[in-house]
Amino acid sequence: MRFEPRGVNVALVTPFTRDNEVNEKALRDLVDFLIEKGVSGLVPVGTTGEFIYLSEEERQEVVETVVDEANGRVPIIAGTGASSTLDAIRFSKHAEDAGSDAVLVVAPYYLRGADKGDFQHFYELAHSTSLPIILYNIPQCTGAFLRREVVEDLADIENIVGIKDSSGNLPYLMELLEKVGDRINVLIGYDEVVLPAIASGAKGMILASANVIPDRWVKLYEAVAKGDLETARRIQMIVQKLVRIFCRYGGNVPVKEALKMMHFDVGKSRRPLTKGGILGPEVREEVKLELENLGIIESKFSIAKTPQNPLPERFQNLSIEPEVIMKEKLKVGEGFAGQDIARVHVDLLGGPKDSPVGDAWIRGLTNATPGHEAVSAIVEPNLMVKPITLVMPAVEVRSLRQASILFGPIQSAIGKAVLDAVENNLIPRKTVETYALITKVTVNSEASDRRILYHNAYQATSDAINQVFGGLHQ
């Protein structure tokens, strides 16, 4: 009986040591972890495994290690793709000798021979090995689709047993299911559309995110098999943000970062990939939050305390003492909105620029304590609001992600609330150029739903503005 790829297969990362060598131990740990989680198969040396940066010896080492560690517990599908047909043949022969159960072979890339060249590549490969072959379409890396017409013909070859489609293009996937679904197994390789693919008839998946959330995919796969689409849909939605980040921010880099957060010693991606590149520190932090939300890593989160001391005492870090507020008749107000982690609290101080508020406004910007850096409110870059409004975090900001929330949804919501108040004449027009406003904002450090935070910050600011300016224009 010929091998049929199906179920949940993991596109393994290739762990590296600090010296940038293949880290065999970490690889074995990862293999064991995934098999224990119930995956159907493992795929070393694929795109996620950075095959493009591995030497031939390293590719062999990784395949051999995975075969050895799996020890027959699950099938091994070795990535043996290469730009050159001869290389792909040689790699596949090695995979066969090493004891792989099948090979996954990416369509030719860089120099391409169009449809004819693609066909010839797989045709020659199929006749050079007796291993089952899975075709692999990933146009976002190769630069072109492996065309359905070519796949249709290749599917007639005995040892071509499947195709992995990582394009994420559902019309293309439907075309494959229609034309070759009865002859070879179609596998989904794009994490964001696993459910529609499986529900439509794809027989399994090969996913980068399966390194991190193998059990979720196993559950989703089982749910679809039982016809329980409700459960499958719920699982897909729960993991959607995490896998979107994996798919859209470089594939390999965020998966490795996630695994490191889970204490797998997988090391860095090889150059030119860096975690400061497409992923960036802000999004890396989002990965961490999602892993916490999914219960994969522990969350040390506690809800931030909202200020309890009397309102006039809350601006002392800007050298505005309660007595100054009294003496100068400065206006203070506060507002809050939202529940639990999404709660936002805003303290507001307003006064003429030539009062102590003017000094405090610049002081807040200039004399920032690390973690309490302030900015002036904009609704978007280049639209700084009037009256000028300072946004100062009351809770320490520890990451660039937190900073991007404070200086994204929070500051634009504060800015919008100020401008709306001007438009509605709640903030008098005569103060637009002569006043300065200072907001101190309490946002939970682990809050992540930017849409809700925006609305809560808007509401809290609007309420605070009401208190400050409510009586001014009478």
Added chain:
Amino acid sequence: MKKPWLKGVMPALVTPFDENFEVDEMSLRTLVDFVINEGVSAVVPSGSTGEFTSMSAEERKKVIETTVNQAKGRARVIAGTGDAGTDTAIELTKNAEKIGVDAALIVSPFYLKPTDKEIFEHYKRIAESTSLPIILYNIPQITNVEIPWWVVEGLADIENIVGIKDSSGNMPYMMALFEKVFGKISIICGHDEIATSALATGADGLILASANIIPNVWIQIYKLIRERKFKEAFAIQRKNQTLIRIITSRGGGLAVKTGLNMMGLNVGKARRPLVTGGLLRYEDEELLRIHLEALGKIPKRTVTFRMKPGAITKSETYVVPQTPTEASDFTLRVGEGFASPSTAEVAHIDLSLGVKDGPVGRILQETLENPKPGHEPKIAKFNGKEIEPQTLLVPTVLVRTAQQEKFVYEYAMNGVTRAIADSIKQGVLPSRALNHLAMIAHVFVHPTASNPKRLEINNYKAMRYAIRKAIEGRPTLNELLERKESARHPFRYTP
């Protein structure tokens, strides 16, 4: 060549609108006079730059009529009469013929993607319906359809098809046109960024959006190419490339209108859905202004600065209609500057500017005496000497590494000091009152920045924009109220 006159520099005219977004006939006449006086060979109303898709058939007719009437034979008029549908294009072309234009410029059909056969027949039917000379128009970045070169080759055999305007910017495509129809019909370049290359290769003329603004530049280049002075021609193209790129890739007609308004030719706004801050980003607007100033396209005027009661300074500087004639109240003025590209090297500056004995001056001293670690302020210096006005640079992001330190205090600082020097040179900061002023620039440098050159350039630009906006009080309240609903903060959305 079927129409020997079809050559030279031909501006793709914008359609001026008044405050109620109606066609502004007077302004159109002024524009037509302006470009004809500069020496253009033809004018092209009602094309892509003229926002034809946002105009009714009557309006297009009116614009064409007005243009013909104002040109009075001093320059040829090529009317844009394209449409997605063949019948409408025929009707528009016949109208233009009645008005008395010299030729019609007809864009390839768009939206529903026609095949090459359908494109061929579109043009063939139009050509048969009129005796007007017809110019084909390829602009795939807008139409999503490229007129294949073999279609152009076939259409060139039709008697009254006399030219093709290629705005694709795709040089291999244009080379195929040269190969197949050179000498038979006029080949006109419509992509400003490669115009000199196209002329040097043999293009007969230019129909350009930027020719509304810098007709003189294009006429000069055109002449130099005719005189085979290629080196000189390319030098001029290079010098104007930034300005040209903004116009070509940042909104065409809207960018042109923005530039013309800055020059004092009041052509109004573009119709919806085009809005400033969209394809034409706010930073593009500022950069466009700097380049127009360098070309002497923006008028100078005296601005009065009232630093404080009794202290009046005047400064001669380039002004746009939004520039106030007087700037008073220097207690605390703020300006924001933002410049890209590249997310890693993006520059964002919050500038506080004010008199020395006001909040800015006081906090500047206070900060120097009590610097916060990680946000250590540095006094801006040039060649080791403190500059005027006294300026403090404060990093917005905590400085943790030696590389960050170098990026903030060396590369970003260089950009900031150069911007101050140029702002003084340009009269934006009043040179006779610098000693009254203090500035604090909060400079955002992303920790992942890696390209020093870009970082310095972006900070130069951001600082120039910030200074100008602080002085001019921009964005104005009206601009803010008009733009607040459609504002889209880049970090506002969950990844």
